[in-house]
Amino acid sequence: MTSSLLLSITTFIYLFCTVLYLAAVVFRYKPLLFAGTMTALGGFIIQTAGIILRWKESYDMGYGHAPLSNMYESLVFGAWAIIAIYLVFEWRSRQRALGFVPGAMAFLAMAYASFATGMDAKIQPLVPALKSNWLIAHVITCFLGYAAFAVSCGLSMLYLLRKDVKDNPGHGTLAFLPNSRQLESINYQMILFGFLWLSVGIITGSVWANSAWGTYWSWDPKETWSLITWFIYAALLHARTMKGWQGSRVAWLSMIGFGCVLFTYFGVNFLLSGLHSYAR
Amino acid sequence: MATEKEKGSSANILDWLASLKLTLFVFFALAAASTVGTLLPQGAELEESGLSAGTISLIQSLGLNNLYHSSWFRMLLLLLCVNLLVCTVDRLPKTIKLLRRQEDQFDSNKLSKFGTSAVMATRMSPQEAQPLLQNAVEETFGQLKDLGSSARFCGVLEKGRWSRLMVYGVHTSVILVVFGALLGSILGYKGFMNIPEGEASDQVELTAGAHNHLALPFQVKCDKFEVSFYDTGAPKEFKSDLTIIDNGKEVIKQPIVVNDPLSYNGVTFYQSSYGSMLKQAELELKDKDSGKTEVVSLTLQQTAAIPGTQDQIRISEFQDNMMGFGPALGVVINKPAKPANGSWVLADKPNFHGNTIQNYQIKVRNISKANYTGLQVSHDPGVWVVYLGFTLMLIGIMLTFYSSHNKLWACIENDGRKTIVAIAGRSSRSAPAFNEKFDELRDRLNSLLNAEPYKLEQTKPEKAKTEKARQEKTKAEKTKPGKTKEEKKKK
Numbered sequence: 001m002t003s004s005l006l007l008s009i010t011t012f013i014y015l016f017c018t019v020l021y022l023a024a025v026v027f028r029y030k031p032l033l034f035a036g037t038m039t040a041l042g043g044f045i046i047q048t049a050g051i052i053l054r055w056k057e058s059y060d061m062g063y064g065h066a067p068l069s070n071m072y073e074s075l076v077f078g079a080w081a082i083i084a085i086y087l088v089f090e091w092r093s094r095q096r097a098l099g100f101v102p103g104a105m106a107f108l109a110m111a112y113a114s115f116a117t118g119m120d121a122k123i124q125p126l127v128p129a130l131k132s133n134w135l136i137a138h139v140i141t142c143f144l145g146y147a148a149f150a151v152s153c154g155l156s157m158l159y160l161l162r163k164d165v166k167d168n169p170g171h172g173t174l175a176f177l178p179n180s181r182q183l184e185s186i187n188y189q190m191i192l193f194g195f196l197w198l199s200v201g202i203i204t205g206s207v208w209a210n211s212a213w214g215t216y217w218s219w220d221p222k223e224t225w226s227l228i229t230w231f232i233y234a235a236l237l238h239a240r241t242m243k244g245w246q247g248s249r250v251a252w253l254s255m256i257g258f259g260c261v262l263f264t265y266f267g268v269n270f271l272l273s274g275l276h277s278y279a280r
Numbered sequence: 281m282a283t284e285k286e287k288g289s290s291a292n293i294l295d296w297l298a299s300l301k302l303t304l305f306v307f308f309a310l311a312a313a314s315t316v317g318t319l320l321p322q323g324a325e326l327e328e329s330g331l332s333a334g335t336i337s338l339i340q341s342l343g344l345n346n347l348y349h350s351s352w353f354r355m356l357l358l359l360l361c362v363n364l365l366v367c368t369v370d371r372l373p374k375t376i377k378l379l380r381r382q383e384d385q386f387d388s389n390k391l392s393k394f395g396t397s398a399v400m401a402t403r404m405s406p407q408e409a410q411p412l413l414q415n416a417v418e419e420t421f422g423q424l425k426d427l428g429s430s431a432r433f434c435g436v437l438e439k440g441r442w443s444r445l446m447v448y449g450v451h452t453s454v455i456l457v458v459f460g461a462l463l464g465s466i467l468g469y470k471g472f473m474n475i476p477e478g479e480a481s482d483q484v485e486l487t488a489g490a491h492n493h494l495a496l497p498f499q500v501k502c503d504k505f506e507v508s509f510y511d512t513g514a515p516k517e518f519k520s521d522l523t524i525i526d527n528g529k530e531v532i533k534q535p536i537v538v539n540d541p542l543s544y545n546g547v548t549f550y551q552s553s554y555g556s557m558l559k560q561a562e563l564e565l566k567d568k569d570s571g572k573t574e575v576v577s578l579t580l581q582q583t584a585a586i587p588g589t590q591d592q593i594r595i596s597e598f599q600d601n602m603m604g605f606g607p608a609l610g611v612v613i614n615k616p617a618k619p620a621n622g623s624w625v626l627a628d629k630p631n632f633h634g635n636t637i638q639n640y641q642i643k644v645r646n647i648s649k650a651n652y653t654g655l656q657v658s659h660d661p662g663v664w665v666v667y668l669g670f671t672l673m674l675i676g677i678m679l680t681f682y683s684s685h686n687k688l689w690a691c692i693e694n695d696g697r698k699t700i701v702a703i704a705g706r707s708s709r710s711a712p713a714f715n716e717k718f719d720e721l722r723d724r725l726n727s728l729l730n731a732e733p734y735k736l737e738q739t740k741p742e743k744a745k746t747e748k749a750r751q752e753k754t755k756a757e758k759t760k761p762g763k764t765k766e767e768k769k770k771k
């Protein structure tokens with residue numbers, strides 16, 4: 001049993017889980033929702049085992065570091081965080097019908113990590129600059145934020161779709177889903193959670209940079225893009241709280257915000273150069 | 281008249297400076313400007329970017345090549361802070377006044393003012409109902425405070441007033457971070473120093489401003505530098521054993537690695553790079569014209585005379601491994617009244633054609649190298665203010681998002697025939713959780729008091745309106761502490 005086998009299995013479980021959740025909504029058949037939750041939970045447990053095993057394997061190879069050090073590992077952790085956040089949300093809110101959104105996001109992240117060309121899934125040794133406990137704190141907190149924003153982006157798209165379809169309780173494909181008021185409120189909760197963790201992520205990164213180079217902020221492209229993302233979500237929070245922007249405008253801002261997250265993560269790695277050269 | 285007009289316009293400016301419109305503008309402007317900064321080449325990259333001369337000069341004149349340090353970018357940051365300060369000065373007194381306010385008496389006529397409310401009627405007497413009500417509230421929300429009304433029972437429960445102030449913590453933290461950064465950029469400096477193994481130095485080359493040097497009031501000695509590698513060939517660890525020598529005394533002896541710096545007197549030294557430099561080279565010079573061979577020994581940049589001639593020799597540069605061909609020396613030969621002539625001399629390849637300069641065939645007999653450690657040097661007296669800001673920001677955001685100011689009112693009245701129990705609640709945040717608890721209390725009261733829903737006379741004809749008012753109220757409540765001007769206008 002190797003970690004990469006477990007993680008491959010996880011990819012397919014998340015796909016299956018998304019199909020189950022979606023089928024439940026489309027066919028309005030409740031037991032499928034339950035099956036979706038169980039599958040998500042199963043996938044989550046297997047993935048957790050996979051991540052822990054990968055950690056152990058890195059010790060066996062003599063490198064000994066948490067599996068958070070390159071793009072492959074961070075994507076796997078991103079998928080894990082999305083499912084973790086969603087499962088907690090589902091448990092607290094007893095709101096199951098939205099499972100296909102995080103399911104699809106987690107599947108996409110895992111599939112990209114596994115199949116993208118040029119993605120190096122090998123366990124690599126850490127360069128001296130990454131040897132710090134701040135790395136773990138930084139990556140985990142950033143990805144909790146990114147994962148919440150990913151879910152929020154999915155919810156925003158759903159909100160925009162939902163809003164255009166006349167609310168027609170009891171009929172139609174969307175009958176299972178929360179109504180648009182509930183969606184808006186759930187979406188907002190996700191954004192609050194994401195903003196908190198993005199802030200922690202930026203701050204841990206900054207403290208780390210200061211302990212490694214003596215500069216807590218150097219306008220490196222990745223730093224800058226995470227700050228841009230932060231400004232967008234800060235604008236969203238202020239507009240919603242003080243100017244009563246709700247619904248569609250918040251949904252659009254959230255999608256723009258997640259676009260910035262994606263650019264921070266992929267765009268900066270592939271298009272711009274800087275300290276955070278995860279991709280290379 | 282004129283003064284009034286002036287007053288009017290300065291008040292307008294203050295309004296503008298306090299407005300959320302400006303906040304949103306600054307947020308989006310900062311985001312857009314930062315984006316431009318990551319897409320355009322910054323600093324020295326610009327000359328090498330291959331852009332046309334016109335584009336380059338345009339970029340330079342707008343300060344876009346040093347965007348994050350340009351004056352207009354700093355103005356945006358300043359505007360953010362001013363916006364924040366003016367807004368705080370405008371709103372904080374109102375928030376405090378609101379929080380200081382004593383409880384109003386509450387009765388069923390005012391129910392429509394609240395986010396959530398419920399009214400029920402029971403056959404019990406007010407005296408019987410009161411303890412039941414108090415118990416039910418205690419089990420769900422907590423202890424009701426009796427407002428001491430004479431004619432009827434009226435109580436209130438309030439939790440988390442302080443929650444309304446937390447957002448001021450977040451905003452203060454932003455100011456602290458900016459202030460700390462400013463402090464650091466005025467009073468601090470950043471630079472680097474390369475110290476050969478076994479040597480000491482106090483010279484720091486500053487990063488800002490070209491060729492700016494600074495002498496430390498003490499010396500840093502590199503006793504030893506080591507680099508270790510993984511079996512893949514990737515570097516594993518850089519380590520320098522440093523000694524701080526102050527006034528001729530060794531005060532600290534400590535190894536540093538990447539991520540684990542050394543601090544002394546407010547100056548911190550970070551392991552950042554390493555390399556090797558030439559200590560001494562022994563060169564054999566064969567004069568092809570006369571066939572004579574001379575040997576000179578010299579250090580980097582030292583000029584030496586070639587014995588028996590009027591010519592001079594100097595090693596101007598050293599590369600430890602030039603393009604995979606091993607160590608290379610940049611050798612320059614000066615003949616009287618002729619332009620200097622130089623070439624790269626490869627130490628390990630005596631037959632390389634470049635090893636000949638004019639009439640000299642040069643062979644490197646021996647080189648001794650020294651490792652040097654590259655240290656990043658930083659003095660930043662503002663960093664603690666920034667860290668204080670960071671801490672406050674995180675605590676502030678957490679408390680802003682996850683605490684709320686909740687209030688619950690309850691009263692018992694008698695309409696002549698029945699006893700009427702009314703409850704109402706209001707939450708500054710986390711409305712779903714609060715409403716859930718409120719519904720639980722309502723259901724519990726219904727069964728405890730054996731009550732039935734009760735329609736109030738006053739609200740009957742206005743039912744539709746009440747529903748709308750309630751929704752608006754919930755929205756307004758969130759923004760309660762001192763509404764801004766635009767808010768009011770919007771309404």
Ligand code: HEM
Nearest residue numbers: 234237241298299300303360363364367447450454680761
């Ligand atoms: C980077 C800078 C800023 C950060 C991180 C920040 C953060 C926050 C946060 C987290 C909230 C709570 C949002 C919510 O309730 O969902 C908030 C509310 C608010 N912010 Fe800011 N803010 C910043 C700048 C500003 C500026 C420049 C102003 C200027 C007017 C401002 C005015 C307000 C107001 C009026 C509120 C509502 C407060 C209340 O509910 O009583 N903020 N801010």
